[in-house]
Amino acid sequence: MRSTEVLIVGGGTVGLAAAVFLAHHGVRAEVVERADGPQVHPRATGVGKRTVELLREVGLADVVDSVAIDLREGGLGMITVDTLAAADPSEPASWPSAAPSSSRPPSLAPSGHGRSPFPYTPAALRGTCPQNRLDVVLLAAARERGATVSYGTGLVSFEQDGEGVTAVLSTGERVRARYLVAADGARSEVRTALGIGLSGPGTLGEPIQNVLFRADLGGLIRGRRFAVCRITNPEAPGTLIMIDGEKEWVFHIGLDREPTPDLIRTALGVPDLQVEIVSTLVWRVRAQVADRFRDGRVFLAGDAAHTVPPLGAFGMNTGIADAHNLAWKLASVLRGEAGPALLETYGTERRPVAVLAMEQALLRLTDPALHWDRSPAQAEARARVGAVNAPIVDLGYRYASAAVIDPVPELPSAEDVALDLDGSPGSRVPHAWVADGVSTLDLIRCRFTVLTTPDGSPWLEEADRLGLNAHAVDLPAIPPGGAMLVRPDGFVGWRTAGASATAPDGGPEGLGRALDRLLCRRES
Structure with a gap:
């Protein structure tokens, strides 16, 4: 019998x-995956931006940016057309988007350039990946x-x-x-074996075919790119997704349509186009969250813990953030630096985030403009139905657990994520x-870090005494x-305004006690 510190069941993205x-974090891990190799079907x-921050943290943001689809010039979010050929790329008005051009986000810059x-x-990618x-x-x-990693x-x-x-x-x-x-x-077979239930509406709508095909569409798009293209042609309705921006594409259609080259030609509006269908994957929209994310020494992450409808791209990104949250906690416990109760905060923190992602994706299924349209009018529409702007789902959420001292769960804004990231x-x-090119996030370096003001030398001295990273x-x-x-x-x-030992939280002398509480080394 061989041993490892952490066994990961499932070799997908999460x-x-x-x-x-x-x-x-220096933890030995083994991944086992039932499939014969990495998933090749997109x-x-x-x-999401939070995912790019995490990739930046481990030195992978530039590599991912290099394989992402470049949408910096002429990139659109969602467009709606009868056929792709019917939209003239030389006339922007003929590429109707769910979001007015004035409300689209600024063009993206490569993440590795520090801007x-x-x-x-x-963090920002130059486009989709x-x-x-x-x-x-x-x-x-x-x-x-x-x-x-064993396939x-x-x-x-x-x-x-x-x-x-x-x-x-x-x-x-x-x-x-x-x-x-x-x-x-x-x-998840692991979740089933543990008897962990699921909450949420479950499967939604009919099964969908994800058809991967190759075709040179350069003559159709002529430099203009999009994330999603909704095709309304009644003879071939579906959703076209850009994969490489040139010759590789995905077309989502219902099971009532046979995925043939002729169907794709009809959707694109080019009868003589050369089309090669590579593979087809059948899937269904699901919306469920596991009732708990932990059972003893077993933890659920990604789709095993939550399935989120696709509109908003919240599912995969939520799963990657699960893995990031769990990794430092497992590492801290394995090194003997934290009490075992720290692991209980994984589910306490991540399950509400998964519920938020699922609920927000469901709202967007009902009205896609809640996601694609960033105009003030849609801000009012989001407020009426309880939707929040996408960046808040991505990284504006907050944790309330034993690993946070005096948490402030209320969000100041449902629209402006910058207001929510206020240091609470x-x-x-x-x-x-x-x-x-150096952000405050880069200073953390996966360690407990003290950030203080330029006149905060008592904090720096105490952090140094405790062996903490400090700036x-x-x-x-x-x-x-x-x-x-x-x-x-x-x-x-933890955040404090006290610079004196007589402050309510003990000032710098309270730093060690705060660290003990965050690592669940003592009762709060």
Whole structure:
């Protein structure tokens, strides 16, 4: 029987991301995946800004940016056409979008150049990135960092006790792990074996065919690119997704249509176009969240924990953030730095985020303009139905758990995520450029970090005594002479205005006690 610290069941995007994040924290992980190799059929394409921040943290943002589809020039979100040929790319007005041009976000800049067009994040991709391309990057990174990834290997059974988990694999091998992470998808066998139920509406609508095809559409789009193209032609209705921006595309159609080259030619409006159908994947929209994300030494992540309708691109990104949240906590417990109760905060923090993502995606299914249209009129429409702007779902949420001292769960804004990232305990630390291409987020380096004001030398001295990473920065979210203690995942765990030992929270002398509480080393 071989041993590992963490066994990850499922080698999709979330499982591979978990391996990368764990390795980044120095944790040995093994990934087993039942499929014979990485998924080659494109699925999700939207990589959220929080995900790019996490990729930046582990040194992968530039690599992912290099394989992303360049939408910086002439890029659109969603367009609606009768056929693609009916839209003249030389006339922008003939490419109708759900969002008025004046309300579209600014053009994107490569993340690796240290400049983002968004005031609240250092990270931005130049466009969309198909999930299969992201997986190639994550797989290479996981192996380079020491993780073992085995394809053609499924989980047959597992048993857990007070010290770990013993798993039997389809190869006949037995693996002993301290913890198990189930990233084995919407039909998770691990979740089923644990008897963990699901809440939510479940499957929605009829099954859909995801048809991957190759065709040279350069003559149709002539430099203009889009994320989603809704085709309304009654003879071939469906949704066209750009994969490589040139010759690789996905067409989503119902099961009532046979996925033939002629159907695609009709949808595109080019009768003599050369079309090669590569593969077809049948899927259904699902909306469910597991009732709990942990059972003893087993944790659910990604689709095993939650399935989210696709509009908004919240599902995959929520799963990657699951893996990131869990990785530093497992690492802290495995190193003996944190109390075991820290692991309970994984579900306490991540399940509400998954519920938010599911509910927001469901609202967008009913009215896609809630997502695509960023005009003030849609802000009013979102407010009427309880929808929040997409960046808030992506990274504006807050945590309330034992790993946050005096959390402030209420969001100041449902529209402006910059207002929500105000340094309140439980929120992601505010972004500000502190040097050329260096963000406050870059200062964290996956460690507990003290951020204080330029006159906060008592905090720096106490942080040094405790062996903590610390920086003096000019950040409005930090009160004069105060400080914030940021967790390894970039979320504010504690904020204080007290620079004196007589302050209510003990000032700098209270820093050690705050760290103990965040790591669940003492009762709060």
